[in-house]
Amino acid sequence: NAGVTQTPKFRILKIGQSMTLQCAQDMNHNYMYWYRQDPGMGLKLIYYSVGAGITDKGEVPNGYNVSRSTTEDFPLRLELAAPSQTSVYFCASSYSRDGAKNIQYFGAGTRLSVL
Amino acid sequence: SQKIEQNSEALNIQEGKTATLTCNYTNYSPAYLQWYRQDPGRGPVFLLLIRENEKEKRKERLKVTFDTTLKQSLFHITASQPADSATYLCALDGHTGNQFYFGTGTSLTVIP
Numbered sequence: 001n002a003g004v005t006q007t008p009k010f011r012i013l014k015i016g017q018s019m020t021l022q023c024a025q026d027m028n029h030n031y032m033y034w035y036r037q038d039p040g041m042g043l044k045l046i047y048y049s050v051g052a053g054i055t056d057k058g059e060v061p062n063g064y065n066v067s068r069s070t071t072e073d074f075p076l077r078l079e080l081a082a083p084s085q086t087s088v089y090f091c092a093s094s095y096s097r098d099g100a101k102n103i104q105y106f107g108a109g110t111r112l113s114v115l
Numbered sequence: 116s117q118k119i120e121q122n123s124e125a126l127n128i129q130e131g132k133t134a135t136l137t138c139n140y141t142n143y144s145p146a147y148l149q150w151y152r153q154d155p156g157r158g159p160v161f162l163l164l165i166r167e168n169e170k171e172k173r174k175e176r177l178k179v180t181f182d183t184t185l186k187q188s189l190f191h192i193t194a195s196q197p198a199d200s201a202t203y204l205c206a207l208d209g210h211t212g213n214q215f216y217f218g219t220g221t222s223l224t225v226i227p
Contacts, residue, residue: 004158033215042119042204042217043159058214090158102208103149104215106158 002026006091006107013081013114021076021110023091031094031102032074033058034066036087037109043090049074050096081114088112118142121205121218128195129226136190136221138205143216145207148181148188153202153220162203163190195225 007022025032030051035043035058045058049068063085065077074093078085088111092104118141128134138148147166151159165172165181165188172179178191192199202220 035217040219042219043206043215045214045216048214059216092158102215103161103164104151104159104206106160109156109158 004091004093004105004107006089006110008110009108010111011113013078013112015081015083015114017081018077018079019081019112021078021089021091021112023074023076023107024072025074025091025093025105026072027093027095027105028071029093029095029105030071031096032068033092033094033104034064034074034076035090035092036060036085037090038087046076046089078112083114086112086114119205119207119216119218121203122221123219125222125224127224127226130195130197132195134192134195134199134223134225136203136223138188138190138218140186140207143186143207144183147208148179149206149208149215150177150179150188150190151204151206151217153204159204192223197225197227200224 004025033048034046037043044060047066049055052071055066088109090109091107094102094104120139149164150162153159163179165179176193180189202222204220205218206215
């Protein structure tokens with residue numbers, strides 16, 4: 001199994017440009033997450049989804065949007081890129097069930113620079 | 116809001132010794148706590164989960180303790196090896212269990 005796949009691996013954007021970070025999982029997990037990780041900092045939750053058609057904001061949602069039309073895919077949209085969005089973005093998925101709740105499986109990350 | 120603190124300084128230890136990493140939290144009572152390992156340029160990988168009613172959990176050379184009174188978890192790696200060198204993150208679940216809050220991580224280097 002591929003697990004959690006993120007594309008692209010690297011991207012450079014100009015200020016004001018838009019882009020979509022793709023995330024797909026093949027584990028039939030119901031929960032999916034988007035985090036950003038800045039140097040020397042922990043992971044900050046941007047958005048999450050508990051199932052297809054359901055999304056909710058995390059700690060740092062401003063400047064981002066998400067959608068979850070299928071169980072497998074959870075794209076993250078940046079509409080007007082700003083230098084403050086320079087970061088490494090991680091997508092994760094988990095299967096919530098009693099006794100083994102929310103062990104998260106992460107993708108390899110997307111390194112984004114906004115110049 | 117939740118505040119999670121891990122050893123701010125990088126930890127360097129000699130091969131064969133026991134590494135002990137600390138995770139402290141405030142303003143919160145999580146139902147469980149997780150530890151992840153992250154290698155440079157890669158996503159975190161799950162290691163261990165411990166619930167609030169468990170004092171200790173073991174997996175091979177790894178041991179986690181969870182003291183809800185002190186609001187602290189300790190992560191131990193016994194008989195450490197250079198391959199254990201990585202950043203280790205603790206994570207706490209949110210009130211609904213849908214959100215997670217990660218610490219900043221502790222960088223561990225095991226010196227041969």
